[in-house]
Amino acid sequence: MQNSYLKSRFNDLFATPSNPTLFFSPGRVNLIGEHIDYNGGSVFPAAITFGTYAAALKRDDQTIRLYSGNFPERGIIEFSLMDLEHKEDAHWSIYPKGVMDTFIKAGYPLEHGFDAYIEGNIPNGSGLSSSASLELLISQILDEFHGFGVSMIDKVKFSQIAENQYVGVNCGIMDQFAIGMGKENAAIRLNTNNLEYEYAEADLQDCSILIMNTNKKRELAESAYNERRQQCEAALSLLKTQKDINFLCDLNVIEFNGILEAFGENTLLYRRAKHCITENERVKNAVEALADGDLEIFGKLLNQSHISLRDDYEVTGYELDTIVKLAWEQDGVLGARMTGAGFGGCAIALVKNQKLEAIQAAIAKGYQEIIGYPADFYVASIGGGTRTLS
Ligand code: GLA
Numbered sequence: 001m002q003n004s005y006l007k008s009r010f011n012d013l014f015a016t017p018s019n020p021t022l023f024f025s026p027g028r029v030n031l032i033g034e035h036i037d038y039n040g041g042s043v044f045p046a047a048i049t050f051g052t053y054a055a056a057l058k059r060d061d062q063t064i065r066l067y068s069g070n071f072p073e074r075g076i077i078e079f080s081l082m083d084l085e086h087k088e089d090a091h092w093s094i095y096p097k098g099v100m101d102t103f104i105k106a107g108y109p110l111e112h113g114f115d116a117y118i119e120g121n122i123p124n125g126s127g128l129s130s131s132a133s134l135e136l137l138i139s140q141i142l143d144e145f146h147g148f149g150v151s152m153i154d155k156v157k158f159s160q161i162a163e164n165q166y167v168g169v170n171c172g173i174m175d176q177f178a179i180g181m182g183k184e185n186a187a188i189r190l191n192t193n194n195l196e197y198e199y200a201e202a203d204l205q206d207c208s209i210l211i212m213n214t215n216k217k218r219e220l221a222e223s224a225y226n227e228r229r230q231q232c233e234a235a236l237s238l239l240k241t242q243k244d245i246n247f248l249c250d251l252n253v254i255e256f257n258g259i260l261e262a263f264g265e266n267t268l269l270y271r272r273a274k275h276c277i278t279e280n281e282r283v284k285n286a287v288e289a290l291a292d293g294d295l296e297i298f299g300k301l302l303n304q305s306h307i308s309l310r311d312d313y314e315v316t317g318y319e320l321d322t323i324v325k326l327a328w329e330q331d332g333v334l335g336a337r338m339t340g341a342g343f344g345g346c347a348i349a350l351v352k353n354q355k356l357e358a359i360q361a362a363i364a365k366g367y368q369e370i371i372g373y374p375a376d377f378y379v380a381s382i383g384g385g386t387r388t389l390s
Contacts, residue, residue: 001053001119003390010055010117013067013076018057020117021144022389025137026051027128028178029211029348029380030339031187031202032305033283035313037172039232040193040247041280044287045174046202047182048211049383052120052133058145059113064100068092069119081110086166095131098166099138102158112145123376126213127345131167132175135159136386139180144388152385153195156180170226175340182385189287193247200287202382207295207334209380210351212327212363214319215373216344225341228272228315235273238262248273249280275313279305299335299350303328306337306347315342319371323347326366330359348380 003022010020026047033043062081068074070092077093084101086094104110118137122130139155142148150158159176163169177190177197186199236248242259245251251259256277263270282301289297306324310316316324320338324347327336332355338347351359360377367375 001121006053006055006117006119009069009119010057010115013117014057014065014115016057016115020055020057020115023054023056023137023140023144023387024051024389025133025140025386026179026182026383027122027130027133028175028182029128029209029346030174030178031209031348032286032302032337033174033279034305034309034338034340034342035228035315036249036276036279036283037174037190037192038170038229039236039249039276039280041249041276042189042191042283042287043174044187044189044200044283045178046187046380046382047178047385048128049381050120050122050128050378051383052118052122052130052137054116054118054137054141056114056116056141056145059115061113062111063113064096065113065115066093066096067117069117070124081113092134094167095134095162096138098162099135099159100142101166102162103139103142106154106158106161108142108146108148108150110142110146114141114145116141123213125218125345127218127340127342128211129175129179129340132159132163132171132179133386135162136176136179140386140388152180155386169222170229180386182383184384185382187290187382189283193249200290203290203293204350205293205295206353207350208353208356210327210349210356210360211339211378211380212323212336212347212349213376213378214323214344214346214367214371215375216317216319218341218344221341221343224315224343228313231269231272232276235263235269238266238269239273248276251277253277253281271312271314275308278308282308295334295350299333302335302337302348302350309338309342313342317343319344320347322370323363323367323375324349326363327359330362331355332359
């Protein structure tokens with residue numbers, strides 16, 4: 001998005017010829033390691049070049065005025081930093097308010113409001129983390145305008161707290177971490193147990209990551225997500241009767257298979273735990289495969305991840321399964337899987353560049369025929385994390 005565009009939208013809206021500061025916060029894809037960031041597992045996401053932009057100007061009073069180019073029908077949303085109470089009609093401003101509330105509760109008094117024009121190019125509801133992108137964007141603006149010098153890791157944590165405690169979605173830390181800490185051309189291997197992380201060069205050789213958006217709205221995703229989380233906690237307490245562990249992902253597959261009697265007849269909790277523990281091992285193997293330049297193996301692990309999410313964790317659904325299966329059927333696709341929370345949203349495929357157009361066309365055609373509405377496609381570029389642009 002052009003700087004001049006953002007500035008002129010700002011000036012038109014707030015009628016103050018001025019020079020706002022520009023900010024950017026990316027979306028993310030997760031290459032592999034799904035639904036284990038709340039089970040002490042390792043995940044392997046990357047920030048993408050799609051994201052959320054802001055042109056913002058600090059105010060002397062405590063008023064906040066926000067306008068989203070993605071929700072023009074909502075107009076300018078105005079509120080005071082003195083009144084951040086959770087309100088049902090907050091719509092998209094629930095995320096900014098949650099972050100502001102979290103900063104204050106963490107001991108960062110917010111003396112200055114601001115005006116901001118915000119616009120993003122992450123497809124809404126696609127599972128590429130437009131909400132975490134917005135949370136980090138607001139964290140960055142607050143930090144910049146107050147000169148707090150909050151570390152990016154703390155901005156990541158505050159954004160997750162806002163999502164958990166204010167918005168009420170019990171997400172893990174993966175999305176906020178990938179968005180805040182993203183780096184160009186690098187995926188992040190993050191151990192969610194202790195937040196140790198390392199960057200891994202995303203050298204995809206003659207391949208690209210094709211993002212396939214099912215355009216299926218993620219209905220009831222939040223309640224199903226919270227339900228999965230509870231099931232993992234229930235599975236953990238069963239396993240704890242056999243072994244002293246803090247998280248499901250403290251177990252490797254061999255250890256897990258040795259204490260299966262913990263589940264008794266409870267096959268549901270067994271399958272939920274099995275997904276988490278095998279997925280954690282797949283991440284380890286996928287990171288190694290990528291480092292070794294073995295994209296064939298990397299692709300196979302993506303496939304296994306999808307199957308596990310489909311059969312054991314049950315978070316895929318008809319649209320995601322259809323698009324992933326169509327991808328699997330194409331010559332030149334090394335692997336494909338859903339990405340993010342699931343229940344709709346996006347899948348990714350590792351695709352040979354040479355065949356990319358033909359593959360995309362074939363999947364698009366098949367998807368339209370089976371599902372009855374089109375999918376969207378984007379080639380992912382891995383970019384940097386949340387930042388102030390000027
Ligand atoms: C959502 C959550 C993340 C993570 C993924 C599933 O994106 O926000 O914390 O749990 O789902 O891997």
